[in-house]
Amino acid sequence: MVTTLLDARRARYIAEQVPDPELPMLTLADLGVLRGVELTEDGAVVASLTPTYSGCPAMAEMRADVAARLREAGYARVEIRTVLDPPWTSDWITPAGRRKLAEHGIASPGPAPRGGGPVPLVLSPTRHAVTCPRCGSADTEETSRFAATSCKALWRCRACREPFEYVKEI
C-alpha cells in the first residue's frame, strides 16, 4: 500500500516536470494543463491533460512527452486522457510559473474574466496596465492581441522601448 502511494506521487512528480513544448521554461504543472495523475488498481498510470486553446497544436506533443517520460521511469502502462471541462484558464498558471515567465521576459496574465452570462463587448479603451517584464514600467501598450502562439499577445514598453510578449487572460 505504501509502495503504491509512493508510486503515485512519483508518477505525478515525473509528469509535473515535463516542459511545455511552446513555453519550455514552464513545466506542464506550472502552466496548469496537467489536471491529474493517478494509479489504477491494476498499476496503470492515468495522466489527464487539458488544452490551453482548442487549436493548440502542442496537445499531441504534450501527450507524447508525458507518456514517454513515464515509460522511461518504469511505468509500463500509461494512459493519457484529455479533459475539456472545466476549460483551461490562465488563472491556473502557478506563482512559480509566473516568476519563470517574468525571468524570460514574458508578462503574466492578470485575473481571467469571470465566466457565466453573455460576454459583454466593450469598445471603449479599458485596457488594464501591463507591467514591462524587463524594466518594471507600467507605461506599456498593446501592439497586437495575437502573437507567435495562441496564448500570447504582443506589447511594447514606452519606457525602455523593448517589445515583449504577454500571456493573455482567458
Place this chain on the structure above:
Amino acid sequence: MSDDHVYMTLAEGHEDDTRWAYGTGFEDPLHGVDTTVPEGVDATELASLCVALADDALVSAQRLAEWITRAPELEEEVALANIGLDLLGQARLLYSRAGQVDGTGRDEDAYAYFRDADDFRNVRLAELPGGDFAFTVVRLLVLSSWRLAHFERLASHPDPVLAAIAAKGVKELSYHRQYAAEWAVRLGDGTDESYRRMRKALEQAAPYVGELFTAYDVRDEVVAVLKQVTEAAGLPMPVYRPLPGSGRDGEHTEHLAPLLAELQGVARAHPEATW
C-alpha cells in the same frame, strides 16, 4: 536506412507516439474523453449540429488562412492566422464528436477531406471569397458574434462533450469578436476610403446574414452587437434582405467547391498518406 530520400526516412518509425517533426502525427483531439451519449439526447441531431458548427469553423479558417502572406501588416496576418487556428481546433473537436455519436465512427479527416460541397452544412457567409480587409472584418464580426452567442447557450447543452467544447470556444470567440469590432470601428471611423469600403462590405454581407437566424434563436444578441459596433463606427446598420436557400441545407454558392478543392486536394490525391 531503407531509403535515401530524406522524407521517406523521416516517415519511418511511427511506432508509439514518436513523430518526426513537431505538430505532425495528428491524432484524435478527443483522445481519452468519455464518449458516451447521455440518455435523452438524440444522437442524429447532435451529430448534425456538431457537423454544421464544425463546417462553419473549417470553412472560415480556410478563408482566414488565405490572408497569410497577404495581410496589410504582419500583426494582422498573425492575428487572422491565430483566429483561424482557434476555429480549426474547434472544428477538429466537433468533427471528432460527430463521428463518435453518428454511429459511423468517422474521424475528423473523413469529414474535412472526404465530403463534397453538397454535404457541407456551413452558412454561406463563411464561404464567400475573401474580398478586401474590410470584408474580412465585417464577416468576422458577424460570424464571431453569432457563434459566440450560440456557444454561450451550447455551454449548457445536455451533451457534456459539446457543452465543454462550447464553453472553451466562448473564451476564444470573445477575442475574435473584440478584434473584429475594434477594426470595424477604426475603419468605419477612419478615412473616406476605409469608410467607403466598410459600407460596401456591410452591403455585401447583408444578404447572407438572415440565414444565420433561421436555425438558432440568437438574433437579438447578434443584432445588438452589430448595432453597438456600427453606431460606434458611424456606419449605417445594414438592411437584411435574406437570400432564399441555406447552407445549413447543403445549398451553397459557387465559391465553396473551389475552396474545398484546394483544402482537400492533397488528402484526396494521397488518401492513405501519413506524415
